[in-house]
Amino acid sequence: QDSAWGKLQTMLPQWVHESKAYTEDGQVAAYIPELARAPQNVLGICLMDAAGDTVVGGDHDFRFTLQSISKVFTLILALMDRGEEVVFSKVGMEPTGDDFNSMLKLELVEPGIPFNPLINAGAIAISSLMAGSDPAAQTQRILQFFRDVADNPTLAINHAVHRSESDTAHRNRSLAYFLKDNGVLSGDVEDVLDVYFSHCSVEATCTDLARMALVLANNGVDPIRNLRLMPRRYVQIAKTFMITCGMYNASGEFAMNVGLPAKSGVSGGILTMVPGQYGIGVVGPALNRKGNSTAGVHLIGKLSQEFDWSLF
Ligand code: GLN
Numbered sequence: 129q130d131s132a133w134g135k136l137q138t139m140l141p142q143w144v145h146e147s148k149a150y151t152e153d154g155q156v157a158a159y160i161p162e163l164a165r166a167p168q169n170v171l172g173i174c175l176m177d178a179a180g181d182t183v184v185g186g187d188h189d190f191r192f193t194l195q196s197i198s199k200v201f202t203l204i205l206a207l208m209d210r211g212e213e214v215v216f217s218k219v220g221m222e223p224t225g226d227d228f229n230s231m232l233k234l235e236l237v238e239p240g241i242p243f244n245p246l247i248n249a250g251a252i253a254i255s256s257l258m259a260g261s262d263p264a265a266q267t268q269r270i271l272q273f274f275r276d277v278a279d280n281p282t283l284a285i286n287h288a289v290h291r292s293e294s295d296t297a298h299r300n301r302s303l304a305y306f307l308k309d310n311g312v313l314s315g316d317v318e319d320v321l322d323v324y325f326s327h328c329s330v331e332a333t334c335t336d337l338a339r340m341a342l343v344l345a346n347n348g349v350d351p352i353r354n355l356r357l358m359p360r361r362y363v364q365i366a367k368t369f370m371i372t373c374g375m376y377n378a379s380g381e382f383a384m385n386v387g388l389p390a391k392s393g394v395s396g397g398i399l400t401m402v403p404g405q406y407g408i409g410v411v412g413p414a415l416n417r418k419g420n421s422t423a424g425v426h427l428i429g430k431l432s433q434e435f436d437w438s439l440f
Contacts, residue, residue, distance in 0.1 A: 132435050136175060136183045139434070144185040147171060147412075147427035154414030154422035157394040162292035166192065166395065166413035171423045174334035176342050176407045178351035188334045192411050193289045195393030196228065197337065198274070198327040199251040200344075200366050200374075205273050206245075206257040207362040215257065217241070218312055219250040221369075228376045228419060229299050231306065240310035246373040246391070249303045255324040256313045263319045267326040274327075277343050277357055278336045279350065290329040297321065328393075337399045337409025344389070345401035367403075375425075378418040386429050387438025396421045400428055402437050 148171045158164040172187035206215050224243045226232050233243055242250035260266035267285075275283045304321050307313045313320055343350050344367060348358040370389035375382040382390060390400035396413035398421055410428060412421035432438055 133177065133181075133183070135434075136431075140173070140183055140185040143427060143430050143434075144171060144173060147423045147430060148186065150423040150426045151412055151414040154412075154416055156396070156413045157415055157419070160289065160293045160296060160394070162286075162289045163193075163395055163413075168414050170396070171410075171412040171427065172334045173408070173410045173424075173427060174338040176335070176338040177405065178342070178346065180352040182335065182338065184334070187411070190411055191331050191333055192395040192397050192413065193286050193328065193393070194274075194330045194332055194397065195328050195395045196246065196248075196251070197391045197393040197397050197399050198270075198330060199246050199254070200370065200391045200399070201274055201277060201340070202251065202254050202258070202270060202327055203245045203369070204358050204362045204366050205270060206254045207365065208358060209259040210257050212361075212365075215245070215254070218253045218257065219243075219245040223373045223377075223379060225377050229303070231299075231303060234303070234306055234310075241312055242307070244369060244373045246369055247376075248300055249307060252300065252304050252320060252324050253307055253312050255327065256315060256320045258323060263322045263326075266323045270323070270327045271330065274330055274340075277340045277350075278332065279339055279353065280332075280336055283330055283332060283336065285326055285329045286331040287329070289331075290325050293325045293328065294322070297325065300324070332397075332409075334397075334409035334411055337397060337411075338407040339409075340407065341399045341401040341409060342407030345403050345405065345407050375420050376418050378416075378420055378425075382420075382425065383440070386425075386432045387440045388428070388432060390428070392420045392424075394419055396424065398424045398428065402435075403439070 258266040367389040374391040410424040412423035
């Protein structure tokens with residue numbers, strides 16, 4: 129293994145310790161009541177190389193729900209099920225600069241489609257494209273895909289989080305009904321939302337995120353099993369969205385300071401990667417104003433600086 133790996137093993141505990149202080153600057157998401165139960169001071173990380181060897185730090189066993197991180201993989205699955213033409217008739221390719229659950233710009237992209245598949249409106253549109261005869265079958269198909277990519281058959285939905293989100297999702301409901309009115313969603317709106325809440329509620333650890341990221345880092349091939357799981361073109365699309373929209377309306381700042389494709393979620397997870405080298409999973413439930421993990425962003429920034437990982 130290279131010298132970077134050795135330095136990681138030696139230095140990671142100290143870097144995690146330093147970044148942990150930033151958990152104090154953030155707030156755990158509370159708009160989904162069940163998420164508010166997460167502890168403020170958690171910070172965990174796992175880095176995985178192409179042989180499946182890992183370096184872990186902090187609270188790497190902490191379990192959290194994927195939330196918006198799941199949107200990267202439902203996008204890829206929708207592309208696999210329906211192809212580019214159908215997917216991009218439902219969502220655009222541009223960042224919004226607005227909050228992830230904003231309703232402001234829904235009318236602006238012709239013909240009234242969400243700007244991109246990583247904001248809530250776009251991800252709900254993507255959820256409607258999943259193959260399967262009913263919401264249960266669609267959800268099962270998504271879960272099976274996540275399990276395949278994570279190489280973990282035990283991945284499962286956290287039903288308490290699912291229920292909590294569904295009970296309080298007034299804004300997502302209004303986005304979805306608006307999309308229905310614009311003709312973007314076909315089928316029953318509540319069914320589509322149920323699929324969306326389900327994939328957001330899949331529970332994982334940093335190690336699962338690192339494993340999933342490793343597949344993206346290798347353009348759709350799992351290097352450990354030497355198995356192609358998704359077409360290279362669709363991974364390219366997903367990684368491009370991760371750069372431009374993956375950290376919500378802080379994606380420009382993250383690209384500037386870190387320079388890696390990444391996707392965050394409101395439970396505090398961040399999935400990122402060093403293309404061709406490592407998959408990385410981070411969790412820190414305390415979030416900044418834009419909805420990204422305060423300590424997680426700090427830790428990834430530190431690593432990127434130390435190892436000169438920026439793609440730019
Ligand atoms: N399930 C969350 C929601 O719809 C996902 C949002 C996120 O992680 N930013 O609000």
